[in-house]
Amino acid sequence: MSQLAFDIDAMIHEVEVQQMPAWNGAPLRFTTDYYTPSQLDAAFRRYQVERGHFGCVPLSHMWNRTGLTGAHADTNGxxxxSFTADLRHSYLCDGHRWQSETPCTCLGDLMHQGICEQCSWHAIAADENGVVEAWHDHAMPGWRSLPILPESLRIKLQSGESSHRGQAWLDRYPEAWQFDGAPIRTERPTRAPRHIAGRSPWGGFDLAA
Incomplete structure (x- = not known):
C-alpha cells in the first residue's frame, strides 16, 4: 500500500507540474547572466517544485542561498x-551514477556570486573573498590603499579590550573612510584569510590583508 500511495502522489505531482504556467524566469540551470536576487530565488523554487528538493543543489547547478556564511552588506547606496552554485562532480549526476552514455553535467567547482541590485551589477568568483573584493571595488573604490591594522591590535579591538595603541591607530585612520559600513583591512595569520562581514569598527567588512 505504501508503494501504491507513493506512485499516486508522484502521478498527482506530475499532473500539477504539467498544469503549471510555462516558466519564463531565470534559467533552471547554471548561468553567468545577470539576474536579480528575487529572480534567482524564484527560479530555484521553481526547480524544486518541478523536480523535488532531494539533491537540488548539486543536480541543478543553480544559484542559491543554501549554506551561505554571511557575505552580505548594505553600504553607501x-x-x-551573495549566492553559491555547486558545479562540483556529484554522485547524483546520471552520468556518474550509472556510468552510462549520459553526459555528465558537473562543470567544476563551488562558485560564488555577489549582486548589487541597485546597479544591476554582479561578479562571479571561485571563492567568497573574490566576490567581496569585487564588490568593494564596485561600491567603495580605493579600499585597497587603506592602512593595515596589525594583528596584535586587531585582536584587542575586536575582543573589546581597552587598547591605547589600538585607539591611537584608529584616531589616525583616514577620516573619509570613517562612515557606517566602511571596511577595515587587517593583518591576518595565513590560517584565517576570510573576509568577515560586520567586523570593522564602522560595521563594514574586516578585509584580510
Missing amino acids: HTLV
Missing part, C-alpha cells in the same frame, strides 16, 4: 547579496 550599494548592497551585496
